[in-house]
Amino acid sequence: MDFENIAKTAKTAALGIADISADLKNSALLKIADNLEKDKAKIFEANKKDLTDAESLVISGEISKSTFNRLKLDENKMRDMIQGIRDVAKLEDPVNKKLFVRELDEGLTLYKVSCPIGVLGIIFEARPDVIAQISSLAIKSANAVILKGGKESINTNKTVLGIINETLDSIDGFPKNVLQQVFTRDDVAQMLKCDKYINLIIPRGGNKLVKYIKENTKIPVLGHADGICHIFADETADLEMAIKVIVDAKTQYPSACNSVETLLIHEKFPETEKLLAALQLAEIKLVDNPDTWAFEHGDTTLAFKKVKNLDEAIEHINTYGSGHTDSIITKNIENAEKFMNKVDSAGVYFNASTRFADGFRYGLGAEVGISTNKTHARGPVGLEGLTIYKYKLIGQGHIVKDYVDGTKHFHHKDI
Amino acid sequence: MDFENIAKTAKTAALGIADISADLKNSALLKIADNLEKDKAKIFEANKKDLTDAESLVISGEISKSTFNRLKLDENKMRDMIQGIRDVAKLEDPVNKKLFVRELDEGLTLYKVSCPIGVLGIIFEARPDVIAQISSLAIKSANAVILKGGKESINTNKTVLGIINETLDSIDGFPKNVLQQVFTRDDVAQMLKCDKYINLIIPRGGNKLVKYIKENTKIPVLGHADGICHIFADETADLEMAIKVIVDAKTQYPSACNSVETLLIHEKFPETEKLLAALQLAEIKLVDNPDTWAFEHGDTTLAFKKVKNLDEAIEHINTYGSGHTDSIITKNIENAEKFMNKVDSAGVYFNASTRFADGFRYGLGAEVGISTNKTHARGPVGLEGLTIYKYKLIGQGHIVKDYVDGTKHFHHKDI
Numbered sequence: 001m002d003f004e005n006i007a008k009t010a011k012t013a014a015l016g017i018a019d020i021s022a023d024l025k026n027s028a029l030l031k032i033a034d035n036l037e038k039d040k041a042k043i044f045e046a047n048k049k050d051l052t053d054a055e056s057l058v059i060s061g062e063i064s065k066s067t068f069n070r071l072k073l074d075e076n077k078m079r080d081m082i083q084g085i086r087d088v089a090k091l092e093d094p095v096n097k098k099l100f101v102r103e104l105d106e107g108l109t110l111y112k113v114s115c116p117i118g119v120l121g122i123i124f125e126a127r128p129d130v131i132a133q134i135s136s137l138a139i140k141s142a143n144a145v146i147l148k149g150g151k152e153s154i155n156t157n158k159t160v161l162g163i164i165n166e167t168l169d170s171i172d173g174f175p176k177n178v179l180q181q182v183f184t185r186d187d188v189a190q191m192l193k194c195d196k197y198i199n200l201i202i203p204r205g206g207n208k209l210v211k212y213i214k215e216n217t218k219i220p221v222l223g224h225a226d227g228i229c230h231i232f233a234d235e236t237a238d239l240e241m242a243i244k245v246i247v248d249a250k251t252q253y254p255s256a257c258n259s260v261e262t263l264l265i266h267e268k269f270p271e272t273e274k275l276l277a278a279l280q281l282a283e284i285k286l287v288d289n290p291d292t293w294a295f296e297h298g299d300t301t302l303a304f305k306k307v308k309n310l311d312e313a314i315e316h317i318n319t320y321g322s323g324h325t326d327s328i329i330t331k332n333i334e335n336a337e338k339f340m341n342k343v344d345s346a347g348v349y350f351n352a353s354t355r356f357a358d359g360f361r362y363g364l365g366a367e368v369g370i371s372t373n374k375t376h377a378r379g380p381v382g383l384e385g386l387t388i389y390k391y392k393l394i395g396q397g398h399i400v401k402d403y404v405d406g407t408k409h410f411h412h413k414d415i
Numbered sequence: 416m417d418f419e420n421i422a423k424t425a426k427t428a429a430l431g432i433a434d435i436s437a438d439l440k441n442s443a444l445l446k447i448a449d450n451l452e453k454d455k456a457k458i459f460e461a462n463k464k465d466l467t468d469a470e471s472l473v474i475s476g477e478i479s480k481s482t483f484n485r486l487k488l489d490e491n492k493m494r495d496m497i498q499g500i501r502d503v504a505k506l507e508d509p510v511n512k513k514l515f516v517r518e519l520d521e522g523l524t525l526y527k528v529s530c531p532i533g534v535l536g537i538i539f540e541a542r543p544d545v546i547a548q549i550s551s552l553a554i555k556s557a558n559a560v561i562l563k564g565g566k567e568s569i570n571t572n573k574t575v576l577g578i579i580n581e582t583l584d585s586i587d588g589f590p591k592n593v594l595q596q597v598f599t600r601d602d603v604a605q606m607l608k609c610d611k612y613i614n615l616i617i618p619r620g621g622n623k624l625v626k627y628i629k630e631n632t633k634i635p636v637l638g639h640a641d642g643i644c645h646i647f648a649d650e651t652a653d654l655e656m657a658i659k660v661i662v663d664a665k666t667q668y669p670s671a672c673n674s675v676e677t678l679l680i681h682e683k684f685p686e687t688e689k690l691l692a693a694l695q696l697a698e699i700k701l702v703d704n705p706d707t708w709a710f711e712h713g714d715t716t717l718a719f720k721k722v723k724n725l726d727e728a729i730e731h732i733n734t735y736g737s738g739h740t741d742s743i744i745t746k747n748i749e750n751a752e753k754f755m756n757k758v759d760s761a762g763v764y765f766n767a768s769t770r771f772a773d774g775f776r777y778g779l780g781a782e783v784g785i786s787t788n789k790t791h792a793r794g795p796v797g798l799e800g801l802t803i804y805k806y807k808l809i810g811q812g813h814i815v816k817d818y819v820d821g822t823k824h825f826h827h828k829d830i
Contacts, residue, residue: 375532393771394751
């Protein structure tokens with residue numbers, strides 16, 4: 001099937017899944033989890049084949065050792081993957097929620113109701129657990145998806161999606177083709193052009209991938225390229241707190257997008273030397289180089305800069321940051337408020353580690369991704385980010401002419 | 416100033432206006448209304464100049480008579496324009512609303528707070544009242560804007576925005592350059608490419624303009640190109656109600672985007688002939704031509720088609736419609752529910768005229784535009800559509816390590 005046909009089929013599937021019941025979706029998810037568990041051996045076998053193929057790529061230098069490690073599905077990852085699906089089944093249904101009910105006039109009632117977006121295009125790198133996670137989020141939010149995984153995990157992906165789709169096919173009343181998979185670079189190129197059928201693209205991977213996608217499509221992209229997060233140690237920062245928070249934000253998981261990359265220090269902060277010494281003791285590599293201000297290190301390197309005041313800190317962040325997550329450490333509440341209002345980022349923190357930027361930590365139930373967009377969804381995105389809404393208007397033969405004439409009047413009562 | 420600089424200036428203005436108080440915004444709006452009223456004569460004079468210039472364009476056929484009429488600012492339009500600004504001042508502040516407050520753990524509280532999007536690019540055709548309306552919505556939602564109006568209304572636009580900006584400049588604490596205007600086609604081309612600084616494009620004008628913009632930018636566009644709305648007269652439709660609703664939806668304002676373009680009639684509806692005769696009597700021109708199924712007539716022409724059943728009606732709408740607003744006339748509540756769930760449009764109506772699709776009629780307080788997008792905002796969009804949100808997290812030195820270690824646990828209490 002060529003890509004256009006796959007996309008058309010996905011649109012039909014999206015219309016089909018849009019209004020199936022929460023019970024049907026949840027029972028499908030639980031059956032998928034059961035069947036993946038039952039067929040574990042098959043999945044491990046496929047993953048083993050991927051790993052064997054990948055070994056030579058590591059040797060030839062085509063993929064890195066860390067990509068190879070991510071590719072590996074062990075018992076722990078498998079258990080988490082399956083548990084993740086069961087957890088999604090337990091979440092509140094994100095569609096068909098009444099966002100408001102408003103009586104416009106007697107007998108004329110407007111319902112704003114959440115509904116799925118339609119067709120999602122998901123592009124992800126070689127992580128074999130992503131396919132099950134995204135599939136479960138798509139089913140729960142009643143969207144159709146076209147999946148394109150990293151080619152290194154092709155056997156695992158085919159096997160996992162095969163088991164999921166066999167399960168769905170066996171469920172009475174579950175629409176066909178909700179989850180489809182494509183495999184080539186050419187498919188990706190076509191996906192990015194297919195704004196007729198695809199409503200949202202979600203890239204899951206490194207910032208090169210995300211940047212490439214954002215630059216090559218007119219379809220809305222949910223995600224973030226860079227995660228250049230800052231911590232500002234204000235004049236009145238508590239030294240112990242500053243050390244604790246910065247060490248956490250830099251070292252707890254250095255390659256995460258919400259790790260801190262640049263430390264700004266108020267020039268009147270009296271304990272700068274003690275702070276920097278403590279950070280070095282914690283094996284943080286401090287660098288003082290303007291070239292790194294818009295750079296995501298992804299390791300324990302931390303840029304630092306002295307600033308004259310709060311305003312300079314805010315301006316630095318709004319100039320060099322990526323709109324992800326930034327934190328102020330201070331005892332001055334007014335400064336904290338100004339910082340949180342003026343820094344134009346998805347997350348603005350006061351005396352807390354940037355590492356809290358995460359859908360599960362925020363209590364969103366699931367994480368679809370972290371967005372630095374300024375429309376639709378921003379910050380850690382839960383299932384709500386895979387929904388939009390429609391307006392249902394129920395009347396009794398109501399016409400607009402009566403309201404233009406002045407025969408009738410709107411009363412707009414929220415009920 | 417070249418466009419890049421204008422856009423940069425707009426970003427600075429956006430950061431400046433983001434956190435000014437509701438009082439300051441509202442008092443600015445009221446002062447603008449007063450000053451426009453005071454300087455009415457100057458505006459009429461500028462408009463007269465535009466009209467004189469436009470006369471020759473009408474004669475040479477470069478602009479239509481209806482464009483000329485829209486260009487004209489009379490006492491009524493002026494009064495409505497000024498009243499519109501005062502009405503916006505009265506609306507609830509759309510920014511700084513707490514969308515949720517959640518205690519993640521003791522002393523660690525997450526606030527999801529509405530905030531402005533940033534920089535809007537507004538492209539509108541020759542309607543001299545739009546500039547004041549958009550400016551007031553931008554101020555209220557605390558966004559900076561770059562405005563590009565139709566060249567035929569250039570004198571009016573310059574005069575109106577001049578008065579508005581003089582007013583804003585005179586207000587202590589109001590940031591500079593929140594409202595800027597550009598004039599050339601080249602500016603538009605640059606605006607559409609300027610995704611570094613512009614966060615949202617809003618076109619106000621005919622579908623050619625909107626299509627052009629959607630096809631030539633990666634920046635999110637809020638709007639709709641076509642308005643191909645349908646009414647489905649089901650088997651059990653009440654004849655009188657069907658006539659009344661269809662006549663309203665087609666004739667009350669035929670050039671509106673929410674007017675009906677295609678009537679679908681269930682083949683078992685027993686009174687098709689009476690219905691069609693009544694529509695003809697109401698001076699609706701009925702056409703039975705598949706070529707017009709994806710066509711917005713914009714006049715009293717109405718395509719009609721008999722369909723076998725509800726499913727065919729739904730499929731027709733999802734194939735040929737524009738996702739704007741579609742209505743079913745029926746006595747069968749089950750069919751109505753299926754129609755509203757399965758039709759993939761921003762507005763899905765049951766026994767009501769499609770003409771109700773409007774921000775004011777929905778009680779949204781204002782209308783920024785009508786969107787057929789599947790992300791961010793859909794259907795009639797009020798001020799909320801010009802906002803996004805940020806997450807503020809307030810802690811006491813909280814770090815993630817404690818939660819990964821299991822030393823501490825999230826309790827996620829909404830408060």
